[in-house]
Amino acid sequence: MTHRSWFPATLPGERVVLRRHVPANLRVFQRWYADPAVVRLTRYQDSPMRPDEIERFFAARALGSDSLAMAIHLRDDDRLIGTCALSQLDADNGSALFHITIGEKDEWGHGYGTEATRLMIDHAFGGLGLHRVALSVFSFNERAVRSYRSVGFVVEGRAREAIWREGRWWDEISMSLLQSDWKARHERQTADAAIGVEEAPAEPTGVATPVEPATRRGAVMAGILGKRR
């Protein structure tokens, strides 16, 4: 794979490490995206993906150059437990969409997905200089909504009754995080750490704290994506 500095080889965290995908990861994708429990939370269609669909999805979303996709590994034993990505990277508007799937069900609820999300968001704003990251999530996916909130995402809208699942309609929730929110949060955390205050549970207000003007024009990303055109 050619070297792309904007696409890091690894993003190390405390308990997980994100690495670029390798072709051999297709094997676990085949298992994850054929699993009804994973499909229920991640797909509009309520049926598992076919092997050929998974292969195309993996080639485009995990290995392709149109998204910045990272495999999620546990630091302790290197187990590959999931995948996350920034897609639809838009240099003109400094925006991207975020996606994450912890495919190994026994690893749900241990904080690994939340840590991976935080690493990707830190890279999106701190590394790439993006202005905005958005995502959508089904309203019945409480764990995901809570996870995103704890990283700082706020709800900005709902597509009402967009999903039919388990005999009833559910909303699809749109959430986003701006660089200014992220920056303000970091500054608060750094200040708290300096005086020994523990981080309070996330209570997003939906109101961005004013900080310096968005850095989109000077963003690393604009240059990066410019080169990719």
Ligand SMILES: CC(C)(COP(=O)(O)OP(=O)(O)OC[C@H]1O[C@@H](n2cnc3c(N)ncnc32)[C@H](O)[C@@H]1OP(=O)(O)O)[C@@H](O)C(=O)NCCC(=O)NCCS
């Ligand atoms: C959604 C996902 C990324 C969350 O990552 P995670 O590491 O498993 O989440 P966490 O363990 O940090 O839990 C997040 C929050 O949900 C809560 N939670 C855990 N299990 C829960 C459950 N079964 N129901 C409701 N809330 C739950 C946690 O207590 C935590 O809340 P808190 O921040 O208020 O303490 C991960 O579970 C996943 O990939 N799931 C399958 C695919 C999926 O849903 N993808 C997202 C599609 S939009």
